[in-house]
Amino acid sequence: MSSIIIKTENPYQVIMEEGSLGKVGSFASAIMDPCRICIISDDNVHSLYTASVASSLENAGFDVYKIVFPAGETTKNLGSVQKILEYLADENFTRSDALLALGGGVIGDLTGFAASVFLRGIKYINVPTSFLAAADSSVGGKTGVNLSAGKNLAGSFWQPSLVVYDPVTVKTLPAASFLDGLAESIKCALIADAPLFGFINLSDMNDETKFVERCVTDSVKVKQFFVENDQYDKGKRQLLNLGHTAGHAIEKLSAFKESHGHAVAQGMVIAARASYKKGWSRQDCCSPLVEVLNKYGLTASCSYKAAELAEAALKDKKRLGNEITLAIPLEIGECALMRLPSGDLQDFFEAGLDER
Ligand SMILES: NC(=O)c1ccc[n+]([C@@H]2O[C@H](COP(=O)([O-])OP(=O)(O)OC[C@H]3O[C@@H](n4cnc5c(N)ncnc54)[C@H](O)[C@@H]3O)[C@@H](O)[C@H]2O)c1
Numbered sequence: 502m503s504s505i506i507i508k509t510e511n512p513y514q515v516i517m518e519e520g521s522l523g524k525v526g527s528f529a530s531a532i533m534d535p536c537r538i539c540i541i542s543d544d545n546v547h548s549l550y551t552a553s554v555a556s557s558l559e560n561a562g563f564d565v566y567k568i569v570f571p572a573g574e575t576t577k578n579l580g581s582v583q584k585i586l587e588y589l590a591d592e593n594f595t596r597s598d599a600l601l602a603l604g605g606g607v608i609g610d611l612t613g614f615a616a617s618v619f620l621r622g623i624k625y626i627n628v629p630t631s632f633l634a635a636a637d638s639s640v641g642g643k644t645g646v647n648l649s650a651g652k653n654l655a656g657s658f659w660q661p662s663l664v665v666y667d668p669v670t671v672k673t674l675p676a677a678s679f680l681d682g683l684a685e686s687i688k689c690a691l692i693a694d695a696p697l698f699g700f701i702n703l704s705d706m707n708d709e710t711k712f713v714e715r716c717v718t719d720s721v722k723v724k725q726f727f728v729e730n731d732q733y734d735k736g737k738r739q740l741l742n743l744g745h746t747a748g749h750a751i752e753k754l755s756a757f758k759e760s761h762g763h764a765v766a767q768g769m770v771i772a773a774r775a776s777y778k779k780g781w782s783r784q785d786c787c788s789p790l791v792e793v794l795n796k797y798g799l800t801a802s803c804s805y806k807a808a809e810l811a812e813a814a815l816k817d818k819k820r821l822g823n824e825i826t827l828a829i830p831l832e833i834g835e836c837a838l839m840r841l842p843s844g845d846l847q848d849f850f851e852a853g854l855d856e857r
């Protein structure tokens with residue numbers, strides 16, 4: 502078992518342990534009195550894991566309610582928030598009651614947002630079941646939903662009261678979702694954890710559960726550092742956006758056929774190659790990055806042109822004005838933030854795409 506305390510205003514524990522799904526009730530009762538708790542999940546995860554979480558909560562004295570949404574990104578909308586809020590109000594949930602997100606990042610972001618606004622804020626527990634949610638979205642308190650105009654445009658900062666990850670859940674995770682999580686873990690390694698990068702590069706993955714446990718533990722530690730030092734994402738936490746400026750543009754240009762992990766993988770390669778070519782990085786991070794991405798079947802090479810990427814990225818960032826902040830690798834395990842005039846972004850992408 503590993504346990505990490507995230508020291509935000511109200512510190513909370515992130516527990517990683519095989520078999521922890523069946524112990525959520527006892528972990529929860531250590532931090533709150535038994536109350537009403539509403540488990541929010543999607544239809545894939547519900548049929549696999551709700552029963553075990555619910556019975557553990559009931560055994561610990563909680564009164565369990567459930568809401569199940571269709572799986573997928575389209576559930577992350579204001580209509581789903583309204584459905585949760587109306588349900589909680591109908592069932593007379595009070596400020597001392599709680600929510601529990603059981604699922605991937607979609608369910609975590611949605612549940613956290615609903616928790617942040619119901620009665621001006623109630624507690625929620627995050628029980629991530631996808632690699633990506635465990636390594637990235639369940640920690641840090643960014644919650645939200647999508648609007649028609651774009652992803653994550655409505656949201657709040659609202660930290661969970663507890664995070665419990667059972668790495669055994671990786672056994673049922675679809676392969677594509679596994680790669681999405683792995684891409685974020687490689688990102689954390691490249692930003693701030695060279696030993697994790699080496700581990701991922703050398704692993705033979707003969708024990709998938711142990712592999713994921715190590716990746717998630719170390720990624721959460723990287724995230725912990727940035728969240729504790731910059732909870733509201735005004736400075737260094739933006740390093741966690743490495744690969745995401747080009748990545749989001751690639752997702753958009755592909756009409757979201759390119760998954761988040763593959764898009765971020767290509768975005769990281771672009772950032773690494775461009776910063777090496779421009780003499781900003783101390784070493785060539787691009788070659789080892791491409792090697793590790795190829796090893797796991799993540800896409801390293803981008804088929805879009807620099808002009809298309811820049812146009813899509815700048816549309817996304819137009820609220821930021823004339824400058825854009827990019828995360829760039831200096832060496833494996835260290836990145837820096839770089840402010841560029843928006844007009845230079847295309848040139849940056851050109852350098853990052855040119856494989857010569
Ligand atoms: N809040 C943050 O800081 C943050 C960070 C990164 C990403 N995100 C958000 O996270 C979302 C993506 O998260 P995701 O990749 O987990 O997607 P997801 O929640 O859609 O889950 C991926 C798929 O896997 C299924 N699934 C999840 N766990 C499973 C399991 N153990 N077994 C079988 N199936 C399982 C889900 O039902 C879904 O179909 C996006 O909306 C993104 O914006 C948020």
Ligand SMILES: [Zn+2]
Nearest residue numbers: 685745761765
């Ligand atoms: Zn991401």
